[in-house]
Amino acid sequence: MSDTMRHHWLLVGACGWVLLILMFASKFINFNFRVPDDYGGKPEMLSWTVSAMKNVKSSAAQESERKPQPSDMPSAGPASAEQSDWQAVAAERLELLASVCRNASLRNLTHTPVNKFVLDRIFVCDKHKILFCQTPKVGNTQWKKVLIVLNGAFSTVEEIPENVVHDHEKNGLPRLSSLSNQEITKRLNTYFKFFIVRDPFERLISAFKDKFLQNPRFEPWYKHDIAPAIIRKYRKGRREEGTGLRFEDFVRYLGDPGRRRLDRQFGDHIIHWVTYAELCAPCDIPYSVVGHHETLERDAPYILKAAGIDRLVSYPTIPPGITRYNRTKVERYFSGISKRDVRRLYARFQGDFSLFGYQQPDFLLN
Numbered sequence: 001m002s003d004t005m006r007h008h009w010l011l012v013g014a015c016g017w018v019l020l021i022l023m024f025a026s027k028f029i030n031f032n033f034r035v036p037d038d039y040g041g042k043p044e045m046l047s048w049t050v051s052a053m054k055n056v057k058s059s060a061a062q063e064s065e066r067k068p069q070p071s072d073m074p075s076a077g078p079a080s081a082e083q084s085d086w087q088a089v090a091a092e093r094l095e096l097l098a099s100v101c102r103n104a105s106l107r108n109l110t111h112t113p114v115n116k117f118v119l120d121r122i123f124v125c126d127k128h129k130i131l132f133c134q135t136p137k138v139g140n141t142q143w144k145k146v147l148i149v150l151n152g153a154f155s156t157v158e159e160i161p162e163n164v165v166h167d168h169e170k171n172g173l174p175r176l177s178s179l180s181n182q183e184i185t186k187r188l189n190t191y192f193k194f195f196i197v198r199d200p201f202e203r204l205i206s207a208f209k210d211k212f213l214q215n216p217r218f219e220p221w222y223k224h225d226i227a228p229a230i231i232r233k234y235r236k237g238r239r240e241e242g243t244g245l246r247f248e249d250f251v252r253y254l255g256d257p258g259r260r261r262l263d264r265q266f267g268d269h270i271i272h273w274v275t276y277a278e279l280c281a282p283c284d285i286p287y288s289v290v291g292h293h294e295t296l297e298r299d300a301p302y303i304l305k306a307a308g309i310d311r312l313v314s315y316p317t318i319p320p321g322i323t324r325y326n327r328t329k330v331e332r333y334f335s336g337i338s339k340r341d342v343r344r345l346y347a348r349f350q351g352d353f354s355l356f357g358y359q360q361p362d363f364l365l366n
Helices: 002-028 050-066 080-101 104-110 116-121 140-150 181-190 200-214 221-234 238-243 247-254 260-272 276-280 293-306 327-334 339-355
Strands: 030-036 043-049 122-125 130-133 192-197 289-292
Touching (some): 080 104, 080 289, 080 293, 080 339, 104 339, 116 260, 122 140, 192 276, 192 293, 200 247, 200 260, 200 327, 221 247, 221 260, 247 327, 247 339, 289 293
Parallel strands (some): 130 192, 192 289
16 A cells, blocks of 8 residues: 555656646747738748737737627628728728828829729729729739629639639629720719728738749749849849849839839839829729728628628638738838838828828838
8 A cells, every 4th residue: 555655646746847847848938820921922920938928818808808809790791880880980081081182282192193004903893883993912812802703703702713813804804994984984983982901011011022022923024024123223232133132122112203214114013012092093083982901800891781792792701810910020121221211112102101091100210
């Protein structure tokens, strides 16, 4: 009996030592999570310690008490109270837009002629009287899928092959520019019109990563034509031309008032980084709704409801964390860039910041 008791206490003691070791080691253990940076893009690596994990859970719990979660929303459409709240937000966005459009000091940054470049960006769904202006790097692929389904080419968004979405000969999405002037005017005056925006600087980072770092195989011109042209003109250390385009080169090009010659050379490929004002002419076209990427989980179902199509199609599932503004990422990308270049970049995109209520990035400018 004494031997049995001795073995029992030895076992208890060993377990106790294991628990102490694990508790001590947990303070130094890192857990890695992958947070997707953009639709279809490569994920960003974020490192969290055990103590940080607790803080995140606590913050998330507090946040869940302050605002409704997407899982709380009914699948058939938003509840009347929530719909009313969203309508108030949507109205505030349009009021701000109209106010900034009236600001004469920003007119050169906010007003754009409704020309062929703009009309090429606007896709048409005549069946449901909808116009959608494409603003690249803001999850537009998913909205194009919604329109493709509405136009009848596919039954659900999940059925649409990725290579079809951007093939304008196969996706069945006519552009507004393909219509007569009379037909264009009629649709601009009577159809439901919307587009989506995102923090302007974060959008530029997404465009840079997608086109110059990840560079899809079917878009070789960004790496082989556009990047070398920017490097030749804007890189200070010309001996390093073979290292590929850097974000600081990209920023220097975008902030240069004399970049127009390069823009003409690049053609429509510049749509991934020109301003929202240049893409969609929001001060010159009476849009019905402006959605925000940062609140897309809430905005998407309400846009479908406002357009009267919420029972016909659903917006694709949004990966967790993909729409959240990431200040740490923005600071990292801009960390090696001169204040002069950042201020010149902001001067170009100030209209977008003002039109859509994005805060001036003082943490980068000052």
